[in-house]
Amino acid sequence: SQQGEEDPQALSIQEGENATMNCSYKTSINNLQWYRQNSGRGLVHLILIRSNEREKHSGRLRVTLDTSKKSSSLLITASRAADTASYFCATDVSGYSTLTFGKGTMLLVSP
Amino acid sequence: DVKVTQSSRYLVKRTGEKVFLECVQDMDHENMFWYRQDPGLGLRLIYFSYDVKMKEKGDIPEGYSVSREKKERFSLILESASTNQTSMYLCASRHPGRGFFGELFFGEGSRLTVL
Numbered sequence: 001s002q003q004g005e006e007d008p009q010a011l012s013i014q015e016g017e018n019a020t021m022n023c024s025y026k027t028s029i030n031n032l033q034w035y036r037q038n039s040g041r042g043l044v045h046l047i048l049i050r051s052n053e054r055e056k057h058s059g060r061l062r063v064t065l066d067t068s069k070k071s072s073s074l075l076i077t078a079s080r081a082a083d084t085a086s087y088f089c090a091t092d093v094s095g096y097s098t099l100t101f102g103k104g105t106m107l108l109v110s111p
Numbered sequence: 112d113v114k115v116t117q118s119s120r121y122l123v124k125r126t127g128e129k130v131f132l133e134c135v136q137d138m139d140h141e142n143m144f145w146y147r148q149d150p151g152l153g154l155r156l157i158y159f160s161y162d163v164k165m166k167e168k169g170d171i172p173e174g175y176s177v178s179r180e181k182k183e184r185f186s187l188i189l190e191s192a193s194t195n196q197t198s199m200y201l202c203a204s205r206h207p208g209r210g211f212f213g214e215l216f217f218g219e220g221s222r223l224t225v226l
Contacts, residue, residue, distance in 0.1 A: 031212065033214060035215075035217075040199075040220070042201055042217035042218050043201065043203075043217040044217070045215065045216070048213070048214060088153070088154070090215075098144060098156055098212070099215060101146075101154040102153060103151065103152070103153035
């Protein structure tokens with residue numbers, strides 16, 4: 001069953017701009033993860049944020065988590081054409097055996 | 112460098128054929144997963160395995176079975192392929208423990224077309 005829902009479904013920006021993607025979920029989580037998928041390829045893990053963390057950075061990525069609103073955001077700063085991909089949030093829900101993925105945000109970064 | 116390898120990137124099969132999708136990981140991970148990915152539906156879990164010889168149904172197990180005879184290998188089997196099983200199939204693995212669900216490592220995917 002779908003737990004996380006990304007917003008927007010698609011995002012088109014120019015190189016150098018920032019890209020923000022949001023994820024909302026329904027039930028309490030242990031942690032939330034973001035993955036990236038290049039067209040026709042497998043998913044690659046980007047970052048994990050635990051339920052007791054509010055913000056996390058990794059290179060040009062910044063993830064926030066607001067458990068009161070049941071939402072997370074992924075910010076990619078100074079986007080590059082190579083960032084063009086689909087981005088998925090995935091939630092680790094207590095008592096559930098695996099991650100539950102959203103449907104993804106398709107990001108297009110134009111040169 | 113950690114690796115999850117799926118045996119075929121692209122397959123074309125006929126309705127009614129038996130199809131095997133193989134996945135091998137070299138990270139000594141206990142847990143392995145099979146997802147399918149369809150446009151507009153995201154990733155849906157088919158089956159997973161906590162360890163050798165163990166298997167658990169995911170959200171959409173109908174029409175599929177799995178085999179985990181060795182720790183590194185997790186096979187997805189379509190007993191009698193149907194056109195509605197045309198999809199991208201993704202294998203993933205993880206090492207359990209540390210009290211939370213850590214990251215999944217994915218293979219490159221197998222795109223199956225059933226005619």
